[in-house]
Amino acid sequence: TNLDRYGFPRGYLARQKFFFGFQTGDMVKAVVPRGKYQGVWFGEVACRKTGSFDIKGKDGKRIAQGINYRYVQVIQRFDGYAYGKGVAELA
Secondary structure (H helix, E strand, O other): OEEOOOOOEEOOOOOOOOEOOEOOOOEEEEEEOOOOOOEEEEEEEEOOOOOEEEEEOOOOOEEEEEEEHHHEEEEEOOOOOOOOOOOOOOO
16 A cells, blocks of 8 residues: 555555556566656556556655556566665675
8 A cells, every 4th residue: 555645545455466467566677668757767666457557766755657567577576575776785
């Protein structure tokens, strides 16, 4: 469930788990060819039944909204753990 800026739930729980092969929480790469959110986006996906997805950044805020599932590909499936994209440090 998405949260608003005050931390209250927004929307409702979906009846199914997967939408067009994606699940909310999957790490994805979206290559959007045109429109307001044109470009390449990395982050977690928030799925909708319509096939129009939101991409969330590291801070949990939506960075791209209404992205069609055809422009999205999975990098890491959601498995309950929190992952992030960052720079590796050498010890």
